[in-house]
Amino acid sequence: MSAPAEVPELVARALDLSRRRGFITSTRSETGRLLAALAASRTGTLAELGTGCGVGSAWLSSGAPKGAHIVTAELDPGLSKDVQGIFHDAENVEVTCGDWTVLEQYAPFSLLFVDVREVMASIDLLADLLEPGGIAVLDDFVPSPFWPPIVDGQVDTVREQWLTDERFAAVEMLIDPDASLIIATRR
Secondary structure (H helix, E strand, O other): OOOOOOOOHHHHHHHHHHHHHOOOOOOOHHHHHHHHHHHOOOOOEEEEEOOOOOHHHHHHHHHOOOOOEEEEEEOOHHHHHHHHHHOOOOOOEEEEEOOHHHHHHHOOEEEEEEOOHHHHOOHHHHHHHEEEEEEEEEEEEOOOOOOOOEEOOEEOHHHHHHHHOOOEEEEEEEEEOOEEEEEEEEO
């Protein structure tokens, strides 16, 4: 099955920045379309942890309803400035410069897209950033047919933790033969 060829204008601009910057780990279109669909069901504040070139935030913006606010933080000042340029006319997106913790001031989030593996391990901190019923989307997992999930010969404790934590109703979704993500809704 092939994905639709057209992508929203903001996504196209973010992908162009990714190509120019040599950033090869941008959000996949399959994940992006899921983010847009989930964002369409959300109100309040949505966030992306792991801005990169802004592809994930562009997908969130493309689906978010009027009045929803999207915040994202990029550690690299030069890249942050470039990403701010992409969203210069997007009233619903705010790009800040700093590590992900600068976004704590905007919590609680109705949707939180986490694209940084080290941050995913901080389940207690992330749980506290979500409103009740808030959704966390965690990206970049390698599918595993085993339980507990095994990757590179080791138990994937981050995935195991998110899928078994009683604070969440969580599911792992295969988005491509070589990639999966977790969707976790805060109870």
